[in-house]
Amino acid sequence: MIEVNDIAKAFNGKDVLKGITAEFQKGETNLIIGGSGTGKSVLLKCMIGLVKPDKGNVLYNGRDFYNCDKETRQSIRREMGVLFQGGALFDSKTVEENVRFPLDMLTDQSIQEKQGRVAFCLQRVGLEAASKRMPSEISGGMKKRVGIARAIVMNPKYLFCDEPNSGLDPLTSVKIDELIKEITEEYEITTIIITHDMNSVMEIGQNIMFMYEGAKLWEGISADIIKTDVPELKEFLFSNKLLREMQP
Numbered sequence: 001m002i003e004v005n006d007i008a009k010a011f012n013g014k015d016v017l018k019g020i021t022a023e024f025q026k027g028e029t030n031l032i033i034g035g036s037g038t039g040k041s042v043l044l045k046c047m048i049g050l051v052k053p054d055k056g057n058v059l060y061n062g063r064d065f066y067n068c069d070k071e072t073r074q075s076i077r078r079e080m081g082v083l084f085q086g087g088a089l090f091d092s093k094t095v096e097e098n099v100r101f102p103l104d105m106l107t108d109q110s111i112q113e114k115q116g117r118v119a120f121c122l123q124r125v126g127l128e129a130a131s132k133r134m135p136s137e138i139s140g141g142m143k144k145r146v147g148i149a150r151a152i153v154m155n156p157k158y159l160f161c162d163e164p165n166s167g168l169d170p171l172t173s174v175k176i177d178e179l180i181k182e183i184t185e186e187y188e189i190t191t192i193i194i195t196h197d198m199n200s201v202m203e204i205g206q207n208i209m210f211m212y213e214g215a216k217l218w219e220g221i222s223a224d225i226i227k228t229d230v231p232e233l234k235e236f237l238f239s240n241k242l243l244r245e246m247q248p
């Protein structure tokens with residue numbers, strides 16, 4: 001479980017996060033939704049240590065990420081997997097080398113152990129046949145799969161995905177969502193996904209948090225979201241024509 005307590009952050013005097021408190025459960029796909037510029041990415045960066053919050057704390061299974069010793073912080077970091085927007089693959093490395101990269105950087109495993117783990121992860125995302133290809137030779141959906149394989153190669157307890165569906169067609173998006181949800185449940189990972197994709201909200205929104213101007217305005221499950229009374233959330237949701245037609 002990840003607990004975020006009263007996280008605040010300002011840039012150049014502008015409050016970007018205004019005291020966010022939330023819990024994200026193990027084995028669930030936790031979604032963070034909201035319009036552009038509402039602070040979703042900054043919150044995620046505060047959680048993974050890329051941006052230091054001005055106030056508040058983040059607890060990883062009770063361990064306070066910003067108020068712990070160096071060794072504890074290092075071990076929490078090793079328990080995190082991140083799927084970056086756009087995949088962030090190294091163009092000059094093969095699929096297999098991209099997935100192996102965290103193992104090369106962070107472990108002293110033998111080459112056989114690393115190859116075994118990489119083969120397992122590539123097989124898990126259905127890409128074993130593409131291991132020797134270069135990123136330029138594979139599709140956008142396959143690149144996301146490589147990103148997922150790399151994000152899970154260290155066997156993470158926590159998985160962070162920044163807009164995993166961006167740039168994908170609807171069918172491929174659904175497949176990526178399903179893969180992330182399956183992996184989350186199978187390995188009991190606490191997964192946090194930033195998304196704009198309303199299909200993801202409805203299909204894999206086991207816990208959804210809606211942000212507006214740096215604050216949390218709503219949280220709940222997908223079955224309840226379209227019954228919301230929060231005007232800002234209604235406006236966000238029902239800008240989507242399909243959902244407008246489903247509006248109760």
Ligand SMILES: Nc1ncnc2c1ncn2[C@@H]1O[C@H](COP(=O)(O)OP(=O)(O)OP(=O)(O)O)[C@@H](O)[C@H]1O
Binds near residue numbers: 011016
């Ligand atoms: N390093 C930074 N320095 C200054 N301002 C920043 C920095 N990072 C983010 N911001 C500002 O913080 C606000 C929130 O940005 P953030 O990227 O979290 O939005 P978002 O909700 O993820 O939006 P989107 O959905 O468009 O990605 C924006 O106004 C952005 O310009």
